[in-house]
Amino acid sequence: MNLRLLQHRSGNGRRSVIAAQDSEAHFLLGVGSIRALALDAIAKGLSLAQIVAAAPKGDAVDIAAEFEAGRLIAPIDHEDAAHVQLTGTGLTHLGSAEGRDKMHREAAAAEKQTDSMRMFLEGLEGGKPAPGAVGQQPEWFYKGDGSQLVGPTDPLTMPAFARDGGEEPEIAGIYIIGPDGRPYRLGLALANEFSDHVTERHNYLWLAHSKLRQASLGPELLVGPAPEHIEGSSRILRNGEVLWEKPFLSGEGNMSHSLANLEHHHFKYDLFRRPGDVHVHFFGTATLSFADGVQTQEGDVFEIIAAPFTLPVRNPLKRAAPVEVTVKVL
Structure with missing residues (x-):
């Protein structure tokens, strides 16, 4: 049960x-x-x-x-949103066997591997160390504090300057730091990590910019051991009709890193072991509508569902009004 x-x-x-x-x-x-x-x-x-x-x-x-x-x-929050940290890891999922073979062939043929390819292959080789050992550290990114976390049916709002607003169907680990500074995993939640893929694709050094966006969690916190295999579906609705739909896989059996390894490389920093703080850590995905050439638009609805969760995370896409930002010198 x-x-x-x-x-x-x-x-x-x-x-x-x-x-x-x-x-x-x-x-x-x-x-x-x-x-x-x-x-x-x-x-x-x-x-x-x-x-x-x-x-x-x-x-x-x-x-x-x-x-x-x-x-x-959302199944986790804090009275002070500044005490919720939204972070994540990328290049963690294996994808299909065909995709893995293709990446290996390209890596072998390339005169010089890209940084992303090298990090992916290092994760394949060293992302699942033996118990007690430290494995290869993953790609890591920061999304914001709890003010960026929206509810399961609330709009995901991209900034006025965003070049894209795209879904990322993921599983997120939910954590709290105990009074002694020890991290406790409370469970897992279904998630839409939501990013600006056009900005990221322009230059991978802009990954940090592309990730400073809102994110949403499904309403259920799954308590207990993490499932080895999670299978779900991600889709986009436009005007009430399905524009795009694709299955996705998660869970350690479909990842190049163990959860323990991802957790170690996040919580090894003293900064992330402040008693009372909440952490939402997104574990990554291999399935994106952007990769299939889909261009989202305001009013689209992202819907993600995966067993053993029984409810989806379903969010309409909005664009914020422009904000004039000026710095005043004191």
């Missing part, structure tokens, strides 16, 4: 946490956030599953209906 935790906000703003297993779901009495629940579990030396089992149950709830009503919010 897959335990999933969801955060609910009623019409009057009252927050609750929902525990779901299989087709059943109920509110947890006296619990206002998953972060608070996690800190309670850490303080009591219990797992999230144990603290949920000990919590008194409230009313049953239809999570699909609550999702459609827009009352499910």
Whole structure:
């Protein structure tokens, strides 16, 4: 049975946490956030599953209906958005066997490998070290703080200066830093990492610029061991019709890096082990509509779903109004 935790906000703003297993779901009495629940579990030396089992149950709830009503919010947050860090890793997924073979052939034929190709191959060779060993470090990027995290059905808004707004169907690890500075993985969430692929393709050194964008999470936090294989579907709707759709794979069985290796190379920095902070770390993808020549436009809707999650992450695309930025010298 897959335990999933969801955060609910009623019409009057009252927050609750929902525990779901299989087709059943109920509110947890006296619990206002998953972060608070996690800190309670850490303080009591219990797992999230144990603290949920000990919590008194409230009313049953239809999570699909609550999702459609827009009352499910991101499955993690913080009262101060500055204490949520959005980061991620790229070049972590194997893709299809044909794609891997093609990359190897091109790498062997090339007189000089590109930096991206070299990093990908280094990940294939050293991204899954033996337990206790340190493997090859991955590509890493920063997306922003919690102000950039939007809800499962909220718009993803690209800046006025953006050259593209494209989906990235991913799995994200959700973490909290305990009072002693130890990172705790609370679980996994379905995610749309959302990037500017035109900017990134112009020059890979602009990757950092392309990643400073919003991101969204599906409403369910999957608690417990990470699945080895996750299979889902990513699609774009335009005017209510499917414009593009493609399956995607994730989970360690489809990755060149282990989650433990990605986590080590993120949390090895003291900066990312500040007690009480929340981290959302995107694990990467091998499936993009941009790679198939799709040009998104305002009003398109991104929809991503993958088992064992039962609800999608579904976000319309918007473009922000221009903002004049001037620096005043004091």
